Amino acid sequence: MxxxxxxxxxxxxxxxxxxxxxxxxxxxxxxxxxxxxxLGGWDKPLKVLFYMMVADYIFGVIAAFKNKKADSNVMFWGGIRKATVLMVVGLSAQIDDWLQPDAPIFRIAAIYFYAGREGLSLAENLGALGIPLPFKLKNFLQQLNDKGDGKDATTKQP
Structure with missing residues (x-):
């Protein structure tokens, strides 16, 4: 016993x-x-996206404090957006498993799309910190800003 x-x-x-x-x-x-x-596994594309998301968030917070535009509400919703991106990637992986296992078409497309967006956001945050950016990238970001509403993650929403 x-x-x-x-x-x-x-x-x-x-x-x-x-x-x-x-x-x-x-x-x-x-x-x-x-x-x-x-999320469909911890492979290189997901690692790149994840590290870009972390770097973007960190540099966004630093830029907000440097430019005296820090707002806890904006930071909170920025974190929610990052979680939503991961949810979309996860759902894309589940759709791939459902439709055609071993062919992560939707997952990879989602990761590439969001990695591109994170890269632009990261470049914008680095520019807000005063880190020099290549002319073509600065020009492209300026064009995007002119087409948009002129607000970025460090601008307090009304």
Whole structure:
């Protein structure tokens, strides 16, 4: 009987961990695995998109503080937009699995599209920090700004 209790204790400890820290680490690992599976895997295109999103967010916050336009509401919704991009990528991966497994057409298209947008946003944030940009890129960003409403992520929305 004591061997059964010991076995049960060993299994329970393996499942939830010997301490709260181990249980939390196991839960975080499991959650990360589920998210990566939903996104279609942790491959190079997704890594590039993810790192661009993180860099864009960080440099956007820095630019907002430098230009004295920091607004917690804008930062919050910027984070929500990043999460929405990942949701679209995940749904695209699920559509690919449904329609044609092993051919991530929609997922790759979504990643490339959003990586391009993140790249432009990152360049805009670097420009707001005063980091010199290539003339063609500055010219392109200026054309986009002229066609738009003139507002960027660091401008407080009315």
């Amino acid at each position: 004591s061997q059964i209790k010991m076995f049960g204790s060993t299994v329970w400890t393996a499942m939830v961990g010997a301490s709260e820290k181990e249980a939390a680490a196991g839960g975080i690992t499991a959650l990360t695995g589920l998210i990566v599976t939903f």
